[in-house]
Amino acid sequence: MQNERADKPNQKVKRSHNREQPLLDAAAKLFASKGYKGTTMRDIGSEVGMLPGSMYYHFKSKQEILLAVYKQAVYSLKTRVEEVIAEQENPWRRLEVATKTHLEAIINKNDYAQVMTEIKPHKAPEIRSELTAMRNSYEGIFVDLINELPLKSDVNKKLFRLMLIGALNSVKIWFQPTDITPEDIASEFVRYLRQSSEI
Amino acid sequence: MQNERADKPNQKVKRSHNREQPLLDAAAKLFASKGYKGTTMRDIGSEVGMLPGSMYYHFKSKQEILLAVYKQAVYSLKTRVEEVIAEQENPWRRLEVATKTHLEAIINKNDYAQVMTEIKPHKAPEIRSELTAMRNSYEGIFVDLINELPLKSDVNKKLFRLMLIGALNSVKIWFQPTDITPEDIASEFVRYLRQSSEI
DNA sequence: GTCTATAAGAAGATAGAC
């Protein structure tokens, strides 16, 4: 597997292929663990063996990298959640699997999901509104799922959603894999909400 | 009000009094709004009209400032919450007023409370364990409050507490004063938990 | 596409005058 194409023996493997994806992966990893401000362009470059100057061929600024990471995070998590809810009919079950999938993403090594949930838009003021719009586009899934539920008429749906999402996004702070599974947490959280709000 | 003491007319007002408290207030304000890494020593100094070099007379490093802010945040919020729960007998009511007080702190201009809930210990690795210990000391109040509750035997108390605190600390992200009051939010959150877990 | 080299500025922190 030294060469992908025998007719170009002297060319490096993976020559002009996307170096952008590895860069974004490295950025996502570092943003997730050290924060946006706490990560330098040098950090990102050295993760993929590239010098700082070279990265500016691919992205014109650090903010643009964050934007690209966010975009990918929203796209892939949204897609994944939509897949799992499509397999369910019962509205409470749909909310539960969406919750479980969201939790799995932020708990299991999914750096992109962590960036989306942990790095708040105001950390990069110049692109703040774009980041916020992307977040809202993801949270829209939960708005829809909650609208489907058979709820008592006095339930405040917005508060319901924000309590759930707030609780979810704080899970990574304390989660220990030996304690409990994402599935257990999802079913408990949804049960709490269900038993006090279902018709 | 130009001089506090007429016998020392040439001395500046507020001469050698504590400049530390104004410095901490400025730091709390900036840490709360721009984050720890996003705030510079120069930012803090200029808030109180002091040049960067001068601050090192009062605090030997930026980390020490964060530590002092955290310490004051924990002390004052803990004291305040303990006061309000002491006035209540009913365990659910005690949890509710603690929740309300916590919410008021993070919503209403209390920069210290925001620093404690928003700046995660790992942002300052060298003092991480001290910050974590302080947080835990505060959250201990909620551990106790939840232990007092008459709960069904199958309720996971840790999950109960973390769901509540996670939801609380995320409130400041979306809260709009016209929507709803901290008191309303507290009573709703506690009601959700109560109706599905009370004996 | 990646390198070298470097600009241009900002950061935390210190030394010593006042």
Add this chain to the structure above:
DNA sequence: GTCTATCTTCTTATAGAC
């Protein structure tokens, strides 16, 4: 206690060779 001046290091970003 605060200022001036400065050290040292690190930052994002650019220019141009290869």
